[in-house]
Amino acid sequence: MSPCERIPWALGRGGTLTTLVEFDSVGLRYGTGGEVLRDLDFRLAKGGFYFLTGPSGAGKTSLLKLLYLAQRPTRGRLRVFGEELSEADRDVLPSFRRRIGVVFQDFRLVRHLSAFDNVALPLRIAGHSDAEVEGPVREMLAWVGLADRASARPATLSGGEQQRVAIARAVIGRPELLVADEPTGNVDAAMATRLMSLFEGLNQLGTTVVVATHDLSLIAGVPGSQLLRLEGGRLVDPTGALRHPPRPIEARA
Amino acid sequence: MIAWLFPAESARRLLPDGRGRATPWIIAIMTFVTIVIAAAGLALANAASLVGSAAERQISVQLTEARGGDPAGLGALRRIPGVAEARVVPEAEVRSTLERWLGPDSEGLGLPLPVLVEVKVAPGADTERVAEALRSAVPGARVSTYAQELAPLARSLAALQWLALGLIVLMATATSAAVVLAARGALDTHRGTIEVMHGIGATDRQVVLLFQRRIALDALLGGATGAAAAALALLMVLGPAAGLIGGLAGGAALSLSDLLLLAAIPLLLTVLATVVARVAVQRALRATL
Numbered sequence: 001m002s003p004c005e006r007i008p009w010a011l012g013r014g015g016t017l018t019t020l021v022e023f024d025s026v027g028l029r030y031g032t033g034g035e036v037l038r039d040l041d042f043r044l045a046k047g048g049f050y051f052l053t054g055p056s057g058a059g060k061t062s063l064l065k066l067l068y069l070a071q072r073p074t075r076g077r078l079r080v081f082g083e084e085l086s087e088a089d090r091d092v093l094p095s096f097r098r099r100i101g102v103v104f105q106d107f108r109l110v111r112h113l114s115a116f117d118n119v120a121l122p123l124r125i126a127g128h129s130d131a132e133v134e135g136p137v138r139e140m141l142a143w144v145g146l147a148d149r150a151s152a153r154p155a156t157l158s159g160g161e162q163q164r165v166a167i168a169r170a171v172i173g174r175p176e177l178l179v180a181d182e183p184t185g186n187v188d189a190a191m192a193t194r195l196m197s198l199f200e201g202l203n204q205l206g207t208t209v210v211v212a213t214h215d216l217s218l219i220a221g222v223p224g225s226q227l228l229r230l231e232g233g234r235l236v237d238p239t240g241a242l243r244h245p246p247r248p249i250e251a252r253a
Numbered sequence: 254m255i256a257w258l259f260p261a262e263s264a265r266r267l268l269p270d271g272r273g274r275a276t277p278w279i280i281a282i283m284t285f286v287t288i289v290i291a292a293a294g295l296a297l298a299n300a301a302s303l304v305g306s307a308a309e310r311q312i313s314v315q316l317t318e319a320r321g322g323d324p325a326g327l328g329a330l331r332r333i334p335g336v337a338e339a340r341v342v343p344e345a346e347v348r349s350t351l352e353r354w355l356g357p358d359s360e361g362l363g364l365p366l367p368v369l370v371e372v373k374v375a376p377g378a379d380t381e382r383v384a385e386a387l388r389s390a391v392p393g394a395r396v397s398t399y400a401q402e403l404a405p406l407a408r409s410l411a412a413l414q415w416l417a418l419g420l421i422v423l424m425a426t427a428t429s430a431a432v433v434l435a436a437r438g439a440l441d442t443h444r445g446t447i448e449v450m451h452g453i454g455a456t457d458r459q460v461v462l463l464f465q466r467r468i469a470l471d472a473l474l475g476g477a478t479g480a481a482a483a484a485l486a487l488l489m490v491l492g493p494a495a496g497l498i499g500g501l502a503g504g505a506a507l508s509l510s511d512l513l514l515l516a517a518i519p520l521l522l523t524v525l526a527t528v529v530a531r532v533a534v535q536r537a538l539r540a541t542l
Contacts, residue, residue, distance in 0.1 A: 068452065093542070094456045097452065097454040098454030100454075108452070110267070110445070110449055111445070112269050117263065117266060121449070122454065125453060125455045125459065130263050169453070
């Protein structure tokens with residue numbers, strides 16, 4: 001059985017990629033300040049692998065916040081998973097957020113919970129019992145090299161270890177959309193490669209991945225990935241990623 | 254219905270039970286004061302009720318002229334419809350009462366003593382009508398109902414009961430305010446956890462239940478402590494005086510139903526605190542995305 005047969009939402013019918021996220025003239029401002037994001041018009045295809053780059057202050061984190069539904073656009077339309085969410089009732093947002101995995105730049109681990117409990121959090125929030133959570137979480141911790149640190153609190157973990165816990169937490173629920181803000185910023189090159197291969201593996205299984213990074217070497221390491229570049233709150237398209245959708249998963253596999 | 258009070262161990266770890274929090278102590282103090290005030294209010298209500306029922310059917314008649322052993326009009330008084338009993342208060346008893354006001358030398362003053370008749374109204378008869386009939390039957394007699402005599406005392410007791418009720422309402426309001434502050438403090442302390450939970454798909458309900466449980470447990474602990482302290486204080490204060498109070502008022506200071514009502518106060522405060530905490534957290538979460 002191919003990954004795509006196991007994950008029915010990975011591709012549209014006949015291998016055609018369908019739209020997962022759609023920005024339509026989106027702008028974002030905080031309070032009464034100027035717009036930090038302007039006139040964003042683009043689509044992210046289901047199953048795509050995207051790198052988001054740009055200088056500091058270009059609006060990368062703000063764009064990611066829109067993607068993981070921590071912010072609403074102040075103008076324009078944002079559709080995620082086919083639903084218009086720009087003005088959706090906040091009560092409907094949790095069900096969409098459960099389909100999104102997020103790696104925060106500052107990790108945002110719950111400081112009084114162990115590494116195990118932090119990784120288990122998305123599954124528990126989704127209603128899984130402790131017995132159901134045990135196996136997958138142990139497996140995921142082993143995958144990111146933290147099997148022996150399961151009971152450690154974040155304060156006792158190094159920056160790199162915290163980042164791996166954050167990544168494990170983001171991917172444990174096999175999200176449809178994975179949003180990562182500088183996910184390899186605190187790990188060595190070997191671990192960065194390992195984590196990117198984890199992201200690629202998830203992508204192979206149908207997860208759409210968006211990684212914000214300054215590290216252009218990562219981009220070269222993921223064949224078929226697309227580059228989105230933000231400058232001054234506007235999206236520029238140096239590689240034509242927005243004009244040409246990413247290749248279907250079969251073509252990359 | 255109260256399953257949220259007993260979540261899985263993993264859910265309990267999300268909002269750890271911090272030590273040294275002030276909320277249980279604040280609620281303990283509120284509970285203690287509320288129970289003591291309520292006990293005082295209930296005792297006053299019981300005393301007022303006993304005094305009122307005792308005075309309800311009694312009339313005092315002062316006859317200024319006495320003729321022989323049978324005061325003028327006494328026979329007439331006994332024949333008035335509604336009069337169950339008419340008793341002449343012995344002179345010694347009257348003098349004794351007078352002594353309390355005028356001192357031991359009052360007898361030497363040569364004051365004219367009225368003949369005092371205590372009239373008991375028959376059950377079902379209207380005390381005011383009987384008093385009116387007494388006035389008509391014995392012209393010149395000074396007729397007054399006990400209810401009239403005790404009206405200022407009854408008004409004072411009623412005012413004290415309202416004061417106690419007002420204080421209880423104030424205590425409940427202060428408890429609510431303290432809970433709101435405690436809930437906001439807990440929200441601030443755990444803002445990071447809440448943001449993470451929301452970010453990965455937790456609903457408001459899931460977050461609210463965590464805080465609701467925390468406040469409910471604090472209120473239960475504080476309520477039990479305050480109730481125990483109040484029970485001890487009431488035993489120490491009312492215990493030695495119970496016989497006296499019972500003797501004066503003709504009954505117990507607090508009935509069994511009163512004690513049950515007092516025992517319900519910590520539970521009522523816990524429910525109040527839980528509801529207030531729930532609303533406060535819900536409102537705070539509504540202000541976020």
